[in-house]
Amino acid sequence: MTGAARLFVAVWPPPEVIEVLEGLGRPDRPGVRWTRPEHWHVTLRFLGPAEADPVVAAVSAAASAVRPAVAVAGPATRALGRGVLSLPVAGLEALASEVLTTTSGLGAPPGSRPFHGHLTLARCKGGPPKDLVGRACSARWRVEDVAVVRSVTGGAGVAYETVASAALGGSTPTSPTD
Numbered sequence: 001m002t003g004a005a006r007l008f009v010a011v012w013p014p015p016e017v018i019e020v021l022e023g024l025g026r027p028d029r030p031g032v033r034w035t036r037p038e039h040w041h042v043t044l045r046f047l048g049p050a051e052a053d054p055v056v057a058a059v060s061a062a063a064s065a066v067r068p069a070v071a072v073a074g075p076a077t078r079a080l081g082r083g084v085l086s087l088p089v090a091g092l093e094a095l096a097s098e099v100l101t102t103t104s105g106l107g108a109p110p111g112s113r114p115f116h117g118h119l120t121l122a123r124c125k126g127g128p129p130k131d132l133v134g135r136a137c138s139a140r141w142r143v144e145d146v147a148v149v150r151s152v153t154g155g156a157g158v159a160y161e162t163v164a165s166a167a168l169g170g171s172t173p174t175s176p177t178d
Contacts, residue, residue, distance in 0.1 A: 006151040007050045007107060007163070009059055009099050010041040011071065011092060011143050013119065020139040021087070021119065024077070031125035032085075032132070039160060042071065042089050042117050044096040044146065047107025055106050056148050056164045062102040063146050063166035066095045073119060074138030077128075080118055085128040087137055089117035095146060095168070144168055 013021070018037050026034040047055060071091045080086040096115040104110055122128065147165040151158055 005049065005052055005163075007047045007052060007055055008149050008151065009044045009047070009055075009103065010147050010149050011044065011095070011145075012041050012147060012162075013071070013073075013139070014141050017073065017139045017141050020073075020137065021121070024121070024135060024137050026122075027132075029129055029132075032122050032129065033124070034122045035120050039158070040119050040121075041147075041149070041160070042092060042119060044092065044099045044115070045103055045110065047103065050107035052148065052150070052163050055103060056166075058102040058106060059099060059146060059148050059164070060166040062095070062098040063168050065102075066098050066168050068168045069095055069143045070140055071117070071143050072138075072140050075136060077121065077133055077135045077137060079128045079133050080116070080120075082127055083124050084120055085122040085124055085132055086118040086120050089119060092117045092143065095143070099146065 018040060021040060022037060069091050071089050073087050073089045077085055077087055093115060096117065100110055100115075122132070145165045145167045148163045150161045150163050152161060
């Protein structure tokens with residue numbers, strides 16, 4: 001694959017975790033824009049415009065150096081920054097660190113903020129409504145692979161496409177068409 005694309009490295013939750021998140025409900029509120037379930041992921045590193053092939057190679061190297069992990073989401077929703085309702089996710093720190101190390105020379109320079117694993121549930125003007133913060137929600141899942149994802153903006157909004165994924169603990173990256 002050639003040419004720069006807007007990329008990030010992520011972990012996708014499995015269908016059973018998506019079901020748990022959907023159980024939270026998504027009440028219609030002014031200023032609250034809920035993210036779609038097909039967009040729910042934990043970003044390990046945002047790269048911005050970058051060549052996909054070197055990113056895939058670096059992420060494959062990172063994945064081979066890290067054992068499968070257990071992601072623990074919850075125990076409750078929280079505000080992240082001023083405008084995001086999220087669910088914290090722990091257990092991916094080693095993977096995020098390895099991804100950051102192996103991709104540090106690719107894409108946009110990594111920020112200096114520490115990794116805070118989370119699933120973005122909604123973007124909220126003026127901050128998340130107080131009754132949406134602190135809602136109990138928890139899930140666990142075994143993370144066995146990591147994905148390089150392309151963000152594509154079109155007439156219907158943003159779509160995410162998995163460019164390649166690599167199994168943790170050593171594997172060959174695969175593309176969705178393999």
